Amino acid sequence: xxxxxxxTLTRRVEPFQPIDPPEVLMYNCGLTVYDxxxxxxxRTFIFADVLRRFLELAGYRVHxxxxxxxxxxxxxxxxxxxxxxxxxxxGAQRLKQAKKQGKIAAGEVDNPSDPxxxxxxxxxxxxxxxxxxxMKIAEEYPQHVPRATEHVEKSMIPMIQSLLDQGHAYxxxxxxxxxxxxxxxxxxxxxxxxxxxxxxxxxxxxxxEHQAVKRHPADFLLWKPDATHLMKWPSPWGEGYPxxxxxxxxxxxxxxxxxxxxIHTGGEDNxxxxxxxxxxxxxxxxxxxxxxxxxxxxxxxxxxxxKMSKSKGxxxxxxxxVENRGVDPAALxxxxxxxxxxxxxNFTFKGLEDSTSAVRRLRVFRRSLLEQARGNQGNTQVDxxxxxxxxxxxxxxxxxxxxxxxxxxxxxxxxxxxDPVEALAALEQANTxxxxxxxxxxxxxxxxxxATCRAIDQARSHKDYDTADRLRTxxxxxxxxxxxxxxxxxxRRKIG
Numbered sequence: 001x002x003x004x005x006x007x008t009l010t011r012r013v014e015p016f017q018p019i020d021p022p023e024v025l026m027y028n029c030g031l032t033v034y035d036x037x038x039x040x041x042x043r044t045f046i047f048a049d050v051l052r053r054f055l056e057l058a059g060y061r062v063h064x065x066x067x068x069x070x071x072x073x074x075x076x077x078x079x080x081x082x083x084x085x086x087x088x089x090x091g092a093q094r095l096k097q098a099k100k101q102g103k104i105a106a107g108e109v110d111n112p113s114d115p116x117x118x119x120x121x122x123x124x125x126x127x128x129x130x131x132x133x134x135m136k137i138a139e140e141y142p143q144h145v146p147r148a149t150e151h152v153e154k155s156m157i158p159m160i161q162s163l164l165d166q167g168h169a170y171x172x173x174x175x176x177x178x179x180x181x182x183x184x185x186x187x188x189x190x191x192x193x194x195x196x197x198x199x200x201x202x203x204x205x206x207x208x209e210h211q212a213v214k215r216h217p218a219d220f221l222l223w224k225p226d227a228t229h230l231m232k233w234p235s236p237w238g239e240g241y242p243x244x245x246x247x248x249x250x251x252x253x254x255x256x257x258x259x260x261x262x263i264h265t266g267g268e269d270n271x272x273x274x275x276x277x278x279x280x281x282x283x284x285x286x287x288x289x290x291x292x293x294x295x296x297x298x299x300x301x302x303x304x305x306x307k308m309s310k311s312k313g314x315x316x317x318x319x320x321x322v323e324n325r326g327v328d329p330a331a332l333x334x335x336x337x338x339x340x341x342x343x344x345x346n347f348t349f350k351g352l353e354d355s356t357s358a359v360r361r362l363r364v365f366r367r368s369l370l371e372q373a374r375g376n377q378g379n380t381q382v383d384x385x386x387x388x389x390x391x392x393x394x395x396x397x398x399x400x401x402x403x404x405x406x407x408x409x410x411x412x413x414x415x416x417x418x419d420p421v422e423a424l425a426a427l428e429q430a431n432t433x434x435x436x437x438x439x440x441x442x443x444x445x446x447x448x449x450x451a452t453c454r455a456i457d458q459a460r461s462h463k464d465y466d467t468a469d470r471l472r473t474x475x476x477x478x479x480x481x482x483x484x485x486x487x488x489x490x491x492r493r494k495i496g
Contacts, residue, residue, distance in 0.1 A: 001058070001384070001393065001394065001397055002015050002397065003015065003016040003055075003058065003397045004016065004397065004398055004399055005263075005294055005296060005399050005400070006296065006342060006399050007293075007294050007295060007296070008190060008271060008295040008296065008297050009189065009190055009292075009294075009295045013399055014294075016294065018060065018262045019258075019260065019261075019262055019293065021060065022059060022060045022061050023060070023061050023063065024055055024060045024061065024062045024063065024262050024263065025063050025256045025258055025261040025262045025263070026048070026051070026052065026062055026063065026064045026065070026261065026262060026263040026264070026265070027064075027065050027066075027067075027248070027251075027252040027255075027256060027261055027263070027264050027265075027292070028044075028045070028048040028064065028065070028066040028067075028137075028264075028265045028266065029044075029066075029067065029248060029264075029265070029266035029267075029270050029274065029275075030045070030066040030067045030068050030069065030145070031045075031068060031069070031122075031126050032069040032070075032073045032087050033068055033069065033070050033091070033118070033119045033122035033123045033126060034073075034087040034088055034090050034091025034094065034118065034119075034122060035090075035091060035094050035122065036122070036125055036129075036317040036318070036319050036320075037125070037126050037129055037130075037317060037318055037319075038308065038315060038316060038317050038318070039301060039303075039308075039316050039317070039318065039321070039332075039336065039347060040267070040300070040301040040308055042129070042130075042133060042318055042336055043267075043298055043301045043336045043345060044265070044266060044267040044298045045066070045130065045133075045135060046133060046135065046333060046336045046337050047265065047298045047337070047341045047400075048064070048066070048137075048265045049134070049135045049136055049137065049435065050337050050400065050402070050433060050434075050435070051263070051265065051296070051400060052064050052136060052137075053136070053432055053433045053434075053435060054393075054396045054400065054433050056432070057393065057429070057432055057433055058393065058397070063144075063256060064136070064137055064140075064144060065144050065145075065146065065251070065252065065255040065256055066137045066144070066145055067145070067146055067147075067148065067247065067248060067251050068119075068123055068126070068145060068146065068147040068148065069148050069244065069247060070088065070115070070116075070119035070123070070147050070148050070149050071086075071088065071115075071148050071149050071152070071231045071241055071242070071247075072086075072148065072241055072242050072243055072244045072247060073086070073087045073088075073244045074086060074087065074244065078269075078273070080198075080218055080220040080245075080272070080273035080276070080277055081218075081219070081220045081221050081243075082220070082221055082243060082244060086229070086230075088115040088118055088119065088230070088231065089115070089230070091115070091118040091119075091122060092112055092113050092114075092115060092118050095109060095112040095117075095118050095121060095122075096112045096113070099112055104121070108121070109121050115230050115231050116149075116231075119147070119149070123147070125319065127141055127145075129317075129318040129319060129322075132318065132322060132329040133318065133329055133332065133333045133336075134329075134330070134333055134435035134436070134437060135435075136435075144255070146251050146254075146255055148242075148247040148251070149231065151247070151250055151251050151254060152233045152241075152242055153233060154254070155250035155251060155253070155254040156242045156246050156247060156250040157223075157233075157235050157236075157242075158250075159246060159249060159250045159253070159281070159285050160177055160222045160223055160235075160242075160246060161236065162285045163179065163222065163281065163284050163285055164177065166284060166285070166287075167180075167183055168180055168183045168184065168280075168281075168284035168285075169222055169284075170215065171237060172213035172214060173213035174213050174225075175225045175237060175238050176213070176221060176222075176223060176224050176225060176237075177221070177222040177223035177237050178214060178215070178219040178220065178221060178222060179219060179220050179221075179222055179245075179277070179280060179281060179284070180215060180216065180219055181195060181198075181216055181218045181219055181220070181280065182195065182215065182216055183284070184280045184283070184284055186279070186280075186283070187218075187276065187280050188276065189279075190271060190272070190275055190276050190279055190295060191271050191272035191273075191275075191276045193272060193276070195216070195218060198216075198217060198218035199216065199217055199218070220243060220245060220273065220277055221243035222242065222243050222245075222246050222281075223235060223237050223240055223241075223242055223243065223246075224240045224241055224242075224243065225237055225238030225239060225240040226239075226240045226241065227239050227240075229241050244274065245273070245274055245277035245278055245281060246281055248274070248278050249278045249281040249282045249285070249291075252264070252278075252282070252291075253282065253285075253286075259282070259286040259288045259291075260286075260288055260290050260291065260292070260293065261291070261292050261293070262292070262293055262294060263292060263293070263294045263295075263296060264278075264291070264292035264294070264295050264296070265295075265296045265297065265298075266297055266298075267297060267298050267300070268297045268298065268299055268300060269300070270297065271295075271297055275295060278291065279291045279292075296341070297341075297342075298341045298342070299341070299342055299343055299344045299345070300344055300345075301336075301344075301345045301346075301347055302344060302345065302346045302347065303315075303316065303346070303347045303348075304346070304347075304348055305346055316347075318332065327352065327356075328356060328359065328440075328441045329437065329441065330359045330436045330437045330441075331352060331355045331356040331358075331359045332352065332355070333435060333436065334355040334358055334359050334434070334436060335347070335351055335352050335354075335355035337402060337434070338355065338358075338402060338403070338406060339402070339403075340399075340400070340401065340402060340403060341400060341402075342399070356492070358410070359436055360483070360492075361410070361413070362413075362427075362431075362436055363436075363438060363440070365413050365427070366424070366427060366438060368420075369417070369420045369423055369424040369427065370424065372417075372420035373420045373421045373424055376421050380419075380421045380422050380424075380425045381425065382422060382425045382426045382429055386422075386426050386429075387412070388408055388409060388412035388426055388430070389426050389429055389430065391404075391405075391408035392405045392408045392409055392430050392433075393405075395407075395408060396433065405430075405433070409427075409430050412426075449475065449480065449491050450491075452471050452474070452475055452491070453475075453488065453489040453490060453491055454488070454489075455467075455471055456468045456471045456472060456482075456489045457488045457489050459471065475491050480492060
């Protein structure tokens with residue numbers, strides 16, 4: 001089997017072969033922990049999770065690292081040099097607001113103005129959400145989920161010094177350390193930008209302030225001396241903090257232990273400037289001709305055809321959907337993974353309803369197989385020679401063609417399965433990639449609704465269809481959808 005992935009760096013689909021098989025080294029840009037993670041964030045994270053799971057199903061051992069950014073990320077991150085306000089300051093404001101609104105338990109955060117407490121709180125929330133959505137990396141915290149603040153002194157400062165020593169960086173008149181993009185001929189290869197295009201200031205942070213001290217407008221910050229900053233460290237260039245881009249370069253190299261890794265992922269908004277700058281820094285420090293062999297990026301997530309925005313009222317966090325709207329985390333995961341990662345995804349509540357139904361079909365199908373297998377599951381092994389699994393795996397090998405994989409799975413589920421044990425084993429193998437939880441969420445129904453469902457079943461068993469219909473109507477009018485399953489009537493609250 002040949003695995004093929006689209007490589008943003010070369011702009012084509014290429015055969016994937018790790019540097020040192022069966023090991024695969026993969027780095028994923030993670031969350032800046034100044035707010036609750038939204039569904040756009042998690043679309044990118046779940047893509048990385050599915051990618052890892054598929055490679056593991058294909059027989060590779062994946063070493064995955066996903067960082068937590070808790071310092072140095074500015075609000076104007078579309079500029080290579082950064083600009084605006086430190087996102088952790090913004091996080092402090094949002095944490096204060098959340099505390100006022102009662103979203104935070106008493107005693108959970110003592111001082112919402114402390115950036116470390118901001119980072120601690122939103123990191124905890126992120127990990128809870130990631131576990132709900134079945135992300136493997138969340139179970140590996142903190143071993144494979146480094147926080148930027150943990151690597152400033154041991155990884156970032158030494159890398160900055162190496163770039164200075166090799167002529168890729170310089171100390172400007174204001175004492176800041178900048179990367180010299182002119183020292184790196186390949187700058188712009190990933191994004192398609194050129195230095196001439198950036199010379200006009202597209203890459204410059206507040207160009208009027210720094211024009212006299214920066215050699216090129218696209219030069220970007222590696223270290224900012226600032227004794228007044230809330231989070232600061234001693235360095236050879238003054239007390240201050242690192243730039244955003246150096247963090248991932250340093251952590252990827254430190255955590256994965258190689259100068260060149262196999263895969264680096266992120267959202268398409270990371271391509272420039274973040275990943276472009278990462279390549280320049282890492283290759284400048286190592287002298288190698290590559291940082292990551294494959295760069296893979298998810299496209300944007302829209303909501304009802306529009307860009308997600310708090311001002312438009314179409315901004316959804318995982319926490320809000322699960323806790324306030326009763327969304328099954330497995331359904332949300334399914335919704336976020338079912339579109340191809342290189343296509344724009346349009347999130348709608350109708351689509352979420354469809355994903356809820358798909359997850360329900362998977363669970364009902366599995367329960368049926370378990371009943372037929374009568375406790376014999378686990379005794380049969382299946383591999384790519386299985387008719388469904390073979391097509392499922394081949395589809396994913398084609399640049400993670402998730403639609404083809406799901407089509408093979410759900411089409412096969414409609415077949416007559418004479419060997420339920422083998423069918424169960426095949427389903428479980430496919431689900432090692434999908435990562436759908438088989439457990440129904442505890443909050444899906446309450447006792448009164450369950451009692452009504454039992455009353456419907458009892459009325460039907462006595463052929464009292466008028467009563468059954470009346471009870472079903474009451475549930476529908478209360479916002480529930482009614483399902484007939486092998487285990488009896490089930491009610492689920494409608495989403496949206």
